[in-house]
Amino acid sequence: xxxxxxxxxxxxxxxxxxxxxxxxxxxxxxxxxxxxxxxxxxxxxxxxxxxxxxxxxxxxxxxxxxxxxxxxxxxxxxxxxxxxxxxxxxxxxxxxxxxxxxxxxxxxxxxxxxxxxxxxxxxxxxxxxxxxxxxxxxxxxxxxxxxxxxxxxxxxxxxxxxxxxxxxxxxxxxxxxxxxxxxxxxxxxxxxxxxxxxxxxxxxxxxxxxxxxxxxxxxxxxxxxxxxxxxxxxxxxxxxxxxxxxxxxxxxxxxxxxxxxxxxxxxxxxxxxxxxxxxxxxxxxxxxxxxxxxxxxxx
Amino acid sequence: xxxxxxxxxxxxxxxxxxxxxxxxxxxxxxxxxxxxxxxxxxxxxxxxxxxxxxxxxxxxxxxxxxxxxxxxxxxxxxxxxxxxxxxxxxxxxxxxxxxxxxxxxxxxxxxxxxxxxxxxxxxxxxxxxxxxxxxxxxxxxxxxxxxxxxxxxxxxxxxxxxxxxxxxxxxxxxxxxxxxxxxxxxxxxxxxxxxxxxxxxxxxxxxxxxxxxxxxxxxxxxxxxxxx
Numbered sequence: 001x002x003x004x005x006x007x008x009x010x011x012x013x014x015x016x017x018x019x020x021x022x023x024x025x026x027x028x029x030x031x032x033x034x035x036x037x038x039x040x041x042x043x044x045x046x047x048x049x050x051x052x053x054x055x056x057x058x059x060x061x062x063x064x065x066x067x068x069x070x071x072x073x074x075x076x077x078x079x080x081x082x083x084x085x086x087x088x089x090x091x092x093x094x095x096x097x098x099x100x101x102x103x104x105x106x107x108x109x110x111x112x113x114x115x116x117x118x119x120x121x122x123x124x125x126x127x128x129x130x131x132x133x134x135x136x137x138x139x140x141x142x143x144x145x146x147x148x149x150x151x152x153x154x155x156x157x158x159x160x161x162x163x164x165x166x167x168x169x170x171x172x173x174x175x176x177x178x179x180x181x182x183x184x185x186x187x188x189x190x191x192x193x194x195x196x197x198x199x200x201x202x203x204x205x206x207x208x209x210x211x212x213x214x215x216x217x218x219x220x221x222x223x224x225x226x227x228x229x230x231x232x233x234x235x236x237x238x239x240x241x242x243x244x245x246x247x248x249x250x251x252x253x254x255x256x257x258x259x260x261x262x263x264x265x266x267x268x269x270x271x272x273x274x275x276x277x278x279x280x281x282x283x284x285x286x287x288x289x290x291x292x293x294x295x296x297x298x299x
Numbered sequence: 300x301x302x303x304x305x306x307x308x309x310x311x312x313x314x315x316x317x318x319x320x321x322x323x324x325x326x327x328x329x330x331x332x333x334x335x336x337x338x339x340x341x342x343x344x345x346x347x348x349x350x351x352x353x354x355x356x357x358x359x360x361x362x363x364x365x366x367x368x369x370x371x372x373x374x375x376x377x378x379x380x381x382x383x384x385x386x387x388x389x390x391x392x393x394x395x396x397x398x399x400x401x402x403x404x405x406x407x408x409x410x411x412x413x414x415x416x417x418x419x420x421x422x423x424x425x426x427x428x429x430x431x432x433x434x435x436x437x438x439x440x441x442x443x444x445x446x447x448x449x450x451x452x453x454x455x456x457x458x459x460x461x462x463x464x465x466x467x468x469x470x471x472x473x474x475x476x477x478x479x480x481x482x483x484x485x486x487x488x489x490x491x492x493x494x495x496x497x498x499x500x501x502x503x504x505x506x507x508x509x510x511x512x513x514x515x516x517x518x519x520x521x522x523x524x525x526x527x
Contacts (some may be wrong), residue, residue, distance in 0.1 A: 166386075
């Protein structure tokens with residue numbers, strides 16, 4: 001009996017998908033449009049965050065060493081700093097390397113440095129933190145601990161820049177949640193109303209099913225399955241549109257704007273992003289159908 | 300089979316459609332519910348299959364108190380009933396066979412079995428050749444026979460028909476009535492709501508008359524007793 005009911009539900013869903021093909025296509029298209037906007041927003045977010053992560057990798061702490069520090073003590077210092085849980089890598093920069101690097105950075109004006117001794121610059125440690133610790137509080141905390149170590153004369157890090165960077169990250173995250181939340185609610189509303197219209201168009205069918213003794217679950221299940229299919233189809237279509245738009249923009253925009261930096265850094269949604277959009281489509285279709293059905297059956 | 304105790308139905312704001320109805324219908328009876336339009340026949344029928352809720356009183360159908368049913372309980376109640384309407388209520392996108400089989404499908408009968416039962420009934424009602432036709436291509440009488448076949452497919456204990464001959468010509472009316480009597484002879488209790496007084500004269504059965512939401516006559520008890 002149970003298998004007969006499941007088979008009946010699936011048959012009704014497939015029959016309806018066939019009979020009301022255009023209604024389902026239109027509902028899927030509406031979902032696709034809203035999911036396209038959502039996906040576009042997600043794409044911008046992902047790329048923006050990846051760009052910010054790229055900037056984040058430039059966050060370094062410079063620890064200047066005492067001139068009198070012996071090589072053995074320096075090695076001990078390096079080992080203890082490398083043991084910090086926040087630290088990803090530590091690079092020792094000798095006085096000579098610092099001098100060369102400084103000269104290089106001066107470019108054609110490096111002749112101004114003639115006559116100066118290379119040992120005027122201190123040797124230093126360039127400390128890069130792990131991704132999770134590249135924020136204002138962690139950097140400041142590590143810098144404070146470094147200042148307390150013997151053999152280090154000074155510690156520097158780009159404090160003002162880090163402050164701004166943390167604010168940007170926070171802002172992007174807030175915008176993502178607020179805008180994403182609004183968009184989700186709006187999409188749910190649109191999908192709910194579209195499904196409601198489709199249900200109203202089949203009012204007679206529902207009434208007849210009720211009259212012949214179909215349980216509420218048996219009547220609603222095919223609609224929910226149809227909602228799921230519409231949602232997934234809508235999301236797949238939205239992904240296809242996004243992909244085409246992405247291909248077009250990534251090919252045309254750099255040459256149009258005369259810049260090439262975007263070309264190698266911008267990328268499409270990864271597997272997780274695509275799965276998220278499909279899941280969202282499935283969820284919207286299911287919830288939209290379910291909420292509309294609940295309203296309809298309460299009437 | 301059917302028991303109504305002090306049943307009233309009031310539609311908002313204060314239209315009294317049924318007033319303090321007492322009624323008993325025994326198993327196997329063939330009953331006409333008659334009266335002019337607005338007498339409360341359809342309302343009474345709708346209370347029996349719980350398309351409406353009674354404002355007051357208790358209704359028992361086949362031992363089940365229908366005034367205390369949730370949505371699943373209503374569905375279970377209707378699986379024991381066969382319902383026939385004046386406007387047939389068939390799905391235009393399904394064939395005659397599929398319309399009949401639908402009622403069996405929803406109670407969990409296997410597809411093959413529901414099709415077999417539906418075909419058997421359509422053949423019995425003289426619609427063997429039309430089993431593949433869709434309702435809009437059938438005549439009124441044929442559509443009503445499809446609706447009756449659908450009502451019978453789950454072997455109901457009670458058949459409720461609301462103006463089943465309202466849309467039919469005299470020949471089809473008689474044919475449909477003979478069919479309902481035949482169903483009753485097999486043991487199914489039949490309750491027919493009709494405003495057609497001529498039907499009561501032509502066909503035997505218990506006649507309950509309603510007027511202004513009250514029972515004014517019952518051929519089993521007589522006019523005076525019915526009013527008490």
